[in-house]
Amino acid sequence: MTLVRTLIAFISLSLLLLLSGTSNAGPPVPAISEVSGTIHGGEARVHFNLQNAFTPEMVEALKSGIEITFKTTVEVDRVYRNWFNRAMGKVEYTRSVRYEALSGVYRLHRNDGDELLPDVLGALERMTRFEVVVPVTGDVEKGKPYRARVRAKLDKVGLSEPLRSIFFFSSLWDVETDWARGDLKTP
Amino acid sequence: MTAPPVGQHSPSPGTEPAKRRRERWAIGIVALLVAVLTFFEAHLAAVGGAVTFSSNIIIFALINLNVIFVVLLIFLVTRNVFKILLDRRRNLLGAKLRSRLVLIFICFSLIPTMLLFIAATNITTTSIKSWIGGRVGQALTGAIEMARERLEEEARALAPAAERAAAGVSDTVDPASFPRVLKSARSLAPAGTGLLFFEKGVEVARDGDLPPKVGAEILTRVKGMKEAADGKGSGTLIADEFAAAWRRTPGGVIVVAVRPLAPADAARIREIAKAYDEYHQVRLLDDPIRASYIGILILITLLIVFAASWMGIYLARQITVPVQLLAEGTEEVARGNLDVSLDYRSSDEFGTLVASFNRMTADLKAMKGNLEETNASLTRTYDELRRRTQFIETILHSISTGVIVIDRHGRIGMINKVAERLLRIPTDGAVGRMYRDVLREEHYEAIRSLYREAGEAAKGQVERQVELVVGEKRIAFRVSLTALRDDAGEYMGLVAAFDDLSQAMRLQRVLAWREVARRIAHDIRNPLTPIQLSTERMRRKYAAAHAEDPVFAECTQAILSEVNTLKHLVDEFTRFARMPVPRLEEGDLPMEIRTVVDSYRTSHPGILWEFRQEGPPRVWFDPFQIRRAVTNLLDNAAAALGERGSVMVTVAHDEAAGKVRIDVADDGPGIPPWDRDRLFEPYFSRREGGTGLGLAIVSAIANDHGGTVRMRDNTPRGAVFEMEFPARPPAKGSIGSAAPGIDDGRRGS
Numbered sequence: 001m002t003l004v005r006t007l008i009a010f011i012s013l014s015l016l017l018l019l020s021g022t023s024n025a026g027p028p029v030p031a032i033s034e035v036s037g038t039i040h041g042g043e044a045r046v047h048f049n050l051q052n053a054f055t056p057e058m059v060e061a062l063k064s065g066i067e068i069t070f071k072t073t074v075e076v077d078r079v080y081r082n083w084f085n086r087a088m089g090k091v092e093y094t095r096s097v098r099y100e101a102l103s104g105v106y107r108l109h110r111n112d113g114d115e116l117l118p119d120v121l122g123a124l125e126r127m128t129r130f131e132v133v134v135p136v137t138g139d140v141e142k143g144k145p146y147r148a149r150v151r152a153k154l155d156k157v158g159l160s161e162p163l164r165s166i167f168f169f170s171s172l173w174d175v176e177t178d179w180a181r182g183d184l185k186t187p
Numbered sequence: 188m189t190a191p192p193v194g195q196h197s198p199s200p201g202t203e204p205a206k207r208r209r210e211r212w213a214i215g216i217v218a219l220l221v222a223v224l225t226f227f228e229a230h231l232a233a234v235g236g237a238v239t240f241s242s243n244i245i246i247f248a249l250i251n252l253n254v255i256f257v258v259l260l261i262f263l264v265t266r267n268v269f270k271i272l273l274d275r276r277r278n279l280l281g282a283k284l285r286s287r288l289v290l291i292f293i294c295f296s297l298i299p300t301m302l303l304f305i306a307a308t309n310i311t312t313t314s315i316k317s318w319i320g321g322r323v324g325q326a327l328t329g330a331i332e333m334a335r336e337r338l339e340e341e342a343r344a345l346a347p348a349a350e351r352a353a354a355g356v357s358d359t360v361d362p363a364s365f366p367r368v369l370k371s372a373r374s375l376a377p378a379g380t381g382l383l384f385f386e387k388g389v390e391v392a393r394d395g396d397l398p399p400k401v402g403a404e405i406l407t408r409v410k411g412m413k414e415a416a417d418g419k420g421s422g423t424l425i426a427d428e429f430a431a432a433w434r435r436t437p438g439g440v441i442v443v444a445v446r447p448l449a450p451a452d453a454a455r456i457r458e459i460a461k462a463y464d465e466y467h468q469v470r471l472l473d474d475p476i477r478a479s480y481i482g483i484l485i486l487i488t489l490l491i492v493f494a495a496s497w498m499g500i501y502l503a504r505q506i507t508v509p510v511q512l513l514a515e516g517t518e519e520v521a522r523g524n525l526d527v528s529l530d531y532r533s534s535d536e537f538g539t540l541v542a543s544f545n546r547m548t549a550d551l552k553a554m555k556g557n558l559e560e561t562n563a564s565l566t567r568t569y570d571e572l573r574r575r576t577q578f579i580e581t582i583l584h585s586i587s588t589g590v591i592v593i594d595r596h597g598r599i600g601m602i603n604k605v606a607e608r609l610l611r612i613p614t615d616g617a618v619g620r621m622y623r624d625v626l627r628e629e630h631y632e633a634i635r636s637l638y639r640e641a642g643e644a645a646k647g648q649v650e651r652q653v654e655l656v657v658g659e660k661r662i663a664f665r666v667s668l669t670a671l672r673d674d675a676g677e678y679m680g681l682v683a684a685f686d687d688l689s690q691a692m693r694l695q696r697v698l699a700w701r702e703v704a705r706r707i708a709h710d711i712r713n714p715l716t717p718i719q720l721s722t723e724r725m726r727r728k729y730a731a732a733h734a735e736d737p738v739f740a741e742c743t744q745a746i747l748s749e750v751n752t753l754k755h756l757v758d759e760f761t762r763f764a765r766m767p768v769p770r771l772e773e774g775d776l777p778m779e780i781r782t783v784v785d786s787y788r789t790s791h792p793g794i795l796w797e798f799r800q801e802g803p804p805r806v807w808f809d810p811f812q813i814r815r816a817v818t819n820l821l822d823n824a825a826a827a828l829g830e831r832g833s834v835m836v837t838v839a840h841d842e843a844a845g846k847v848r849i850d851v852a853d854d855g856p857g858i859p860p861w862d863r864d865r866l867f868e869p870y871f872s873r874r875e876g877g878t879g880l881g882l883a884i885v886s887a888i889a890n891d892h893g894g895t896v897r898m899r900d901n902t903p904r905g906a907v908f909e910m911e912f913p914a915r916p917p918a919k920g921s922i923g924s925a926a927p928g929i930d931d932g933r934r935g936s
Contacts, residue, residue, distance in 0.1 A: 064471045065464030101331055101467075102338070102460045103425050105411070116411035163468055163476070 028052040030175050032150045035182025039146045044076045044089060044136050044184055046148045050128040053152065053175055062099055062106075063120060067158025069096035070175075072150060074132045076184065079145040088146070089136035094155060097123045146184040152177045267500050281511035285503040292499020297492055304488040311480045319470040331463045334456045338448075341430035342423030345444035348376030350421070353434035353442040356384070369394045376444055383443040385409060397445060401429050405443055409433060427456045509537035513544055525552040589685035595678055597621050609664070609685050611657055630655055634683055637668040641681070647672065652688065660864070663688040693868070697883070700869040704760035712757045719750045759878045763869060766884070769809035769891045771916050776813070776847060777804045777838045783817050784836050793830035802840025806847045806914040808892060813849075816888040819881040820851040820908050826874055827855035827906070840914060846894070847914045854905040858898060866898060885910065 030052045037046035053070065054062070062068055071094045077085040096109045099120075106123035108115040117123045140146070154175035271289060274282035317323075355368035369382060376382075381395025383402060388410060390402055408424050424431040424443070431445040448456070469476065512529045519527040527548050531541045580603070583590050589606030593599055599622045606612065610630055617625050626634070633653055641649040647670035654661045667684040726743045733739035777800040788796045817836075824834045837850040858866060858873075865871045867886040872879035882896075885908075889896040894912025901907045 061468070061471055064467035066468055066471075100426075100460070101463050102335060102427055102456065103408075104335075105408075114407050116408050118411070159468060163465070163472065 030177050032177050032180030035150050035180050037184050039140050039184040044134045046074050046132050048130050048150050050152050065099050067098035069155040070152050071155040072152040074134050075149045076134050076136050077147050079147045089134040091134045093132050097127050142186045148182050148184055149179050151179045281507035285507040288503035289499045293496050296495025300488050300491045307484050315473050315477050319473050327463045327466045330459045334459050338425035338430045342432050345432035349432040349434040349442050349444035352382055353436045356436050356440050380444050380446045385441040428453045591683045593622050594680040641668045641670050701764045705764035708757045708760040715750050722746045759880050763880045766887050769812050771807045773807050775804045776806045779810050780838050787821050791825050794828055795833035797835045799837045807916045812888045816885040819885050824853040846911050848911045850909050852901045852907040857906045
């Protein structure tokens with residue numbers, strides 16, 4: 001039994017070292033930046049940018065016709081200094097992009113319709129700059145602090161049918177940002 | 188049931204280093220495996236190249252699964268293998284068979300599985316490489332280019348119609364002029380062409396049968412075009428469902444001539460585009476795909492190996508467990524435990540075998556019970572028979588008659604010690620042998636002769652006196668032969684009884700000698716006194732007349748001397764013939780003997796007289812007769828030694844036997860063998876002038892005391908006379924009634 005315990009301990013230690021070694025190396029961390037906006041008249045208009053969301057591998061995949069979809073979650077809260085914040089609204093917003101080889105354009109799909117873009121840079125720019133309108137409940141008091149919280153994550157990767165059968169239970173990339181916060185102005 | 192403890196090991200100084208060495212080997216092997224796995228994972232990471240490895244969940248999951256299974260496999264297989272090896276080393280039953288089976292299973296599963304894995308990996312890699320090879324890519328690129336060219340060509344063909352329609356439209360779309368514009372444009376457009384008019388991003392008019400999707404798609408595409416926004420542009424639009432040409436009017440109206448593709452063409456173009464996308468995706472992800480396939484193959488391989496190993500261990504256990512149980516059960520049965528019942532149930536042959544074993548042990552137990560009962564009964568019968576046989580043997584050994592029982596086949600069935608001693612038969616192994624082989628030829632012939640006579644006799648019994656040579660002497664026997672027959676008259680064998688008549692004959696001779704001595708004493712004593720008186724008278728009366736003649740004096744003196752001799756002889760004969768009945772009284776025997784010995788020290792100073800006493804002195808004896816017997820023995824010793832030598836007289840008391848023994852040992856010339864038979868007979872003397880009655884009187888006294896006297900050789904030289912008689916008086920009437928104890932020395936020698 002001593003031998004067995006020794007073997008288990010050795011293998012466990014090796015696995016820990018192996019996993020820690022594989023998880024350290026990686027691309028820049030995706031993040032939400034420049035969260036800002038206004039809240040007025042029953043809605044909040046939130047602006048933010050998605051940084052480092054597209055790795056070079058994802059750009060290459062995009063050029064190869066793989067559809068990439070990001071889902072962003074935007075929450076608007078009324079901020080109280082000495083009390084719990086009050087949620088005023090929440091929107092989940094998806095945006096995807098896909099290259100059409102036949103016509104040579106990038107099709108950007110948003111909630112409000114599609115947009116065709118001729119080059120990848122334009123497509124990436126459109127995929128990373130957001131202006132989201134969040135319907136809010138309750139009265140908006142001027143001069144009071146309001147805050148938007150934003151998070152984005154890679155929702156799905158549109159592989160072709162044969163590849164979906166291979167990678168059916170996982171996504172190729174795991175992109176998810178932390179929550180980013182920004183104050184909203186009350187004009 | 189519990190397995191018998193076999194080969195329990197205790198740690199010893201010699202085995203500890205070997206154990207540590209084994210541990211180091213095991214750790215080294217596992218470390219090597221982990222290193223190989225690490226390298227493999229790193230290799231997979233390098234293969235993964237095009238995508239971020241750390242985020243590749245499938246590879247990560249596969250690797251972890253592989254590692255988990257490898258660890259599990261190592262743990263299970265190693266544990267079982269070590270256990271099997273340990274059992275094998277402990278010589279546990281079934282361990283060798285189990286280890287052999289497991290090894291065979293592992294080998295037979297591992298080798299083909301590994302070959303299959305290698306082949307499948309190569310095939311997968313080759314297939315992916317061939318799929319993403321240049322030719323396929325070129326073909327797909329060419330196909331998509333051809334489709335694009337065709338659509339562009341069609342779109343360009345629509346440009347005149349779009350231009351004509353745009354020329355007819357002023358700054359705004361005028362419904363009044365619309366029919367004229369349409370008519371003019373149709374004349375330039377191929378059949379099936381539709382016209383769309385967009386103003387400020389909104390479709391304001393259309394002509395032709397166009398699917399709704401086409402209009403929305405064209406609007407989306409037009410919106411995305413920079414040229415459409417700045418007011419100077421014209422161009423074409425292509426998609427997998429249509430080809431279109433557009434023209435912007437100076438007033439900002441965009442006119443689009445659209446021609447939808449035929450459904451078959453549209454489907455074909457979509458297939459081409461789909462294949463093109465798949466190709467590029469596969470090319471992009473070829474390494475992860477390959478890694479995924481390899482990972483799956485590894486997983487399957489490990490699962491197969493694991494399953495095969497586990498199955499091998501399971502099957503080996505299925506085989507060896509009942510075998511081990513049977514072996515242990517057999518061991519228990521061999522140790523005599525018939526309560527063994529193997530707890531193993533199965534529908535296969537082993538189950539049948541175990542059930543048969545249990546049934547066999549139950550039957551054996553029942554049979555053992557029956558056998559034990561039978562054995563107990565036989566033991567009781569045997570004990571009874573043995574008791575009876577011992578009783579018979581005791582009787583046979585107690586009687587003075589030699590008995591030989593011979594069965595119908597001529598084998599000796601029983602023989603007592605008296606017969607063995609009388610006929611000088613070897614004491615070991617006579618029973619069961621043919622009596623012809625055991626007896627001397629003369630004895631055998633004597634019995635055969637008597638057997639024939641017995642067969643002729645009416646009662647099958649015959650009794651004869653025969654003389655047989657035993658040793659160097661001829662001994663008279665009374666032989667009684669009786670043929671044994673069962674109730675049916677069948678011959679069963681014969682019983683031969685031998686009685687030694689030499690004792691009785693010697694006694695008869697002694698009694699005859701006593702009678703002779705009495706008559707001689709009577710007949711000779713009477714004339715001796717007148718002869719003596721007459722001779723003395725003659726000497727007194729005629730001595731003076733014949734003083735000058737010496738013959739007279741010599742003759743008369745000779746007569747007187749011989750008369751005295753005869754009187755002395757007559758006295759001896761009288762004493763021998765009239766031995767009185769001993770008057771036993773309890774006395775100090777050693778003191779009496781010592782007194783006699785002391786007197787001889789004085790009369791024979793040249794001889795060393797020694798006396799030794801062993802045991803208590805008080806015994807019952809006739810002092811007068813014992814002194815006389817000892818005196819006779821000492822006289823003989825002194826006569827044999829002359830005036831030099833030593834005599835040892837020992838008085839010993841054997842309390843266990845209840846007898847007292849008087850030994851007179853001298854270191855004289857001894858008694859030659861040919862004189863020993865007649866040594867105790869009357870009128871046998873080896874001395875000149877001896878009467879030959881000394882030892883006869885000793886023998887008579889010993890007999891009268893209920894004992895015996897015998898002679899044997901002294902060591903290193905000389906003779907020993909042993910007189911033995913009971914220390915206490917026997918029952919009344921037995922004195923003198925015992926068989927004459929004249930032992931000629933054969934008994935003790």
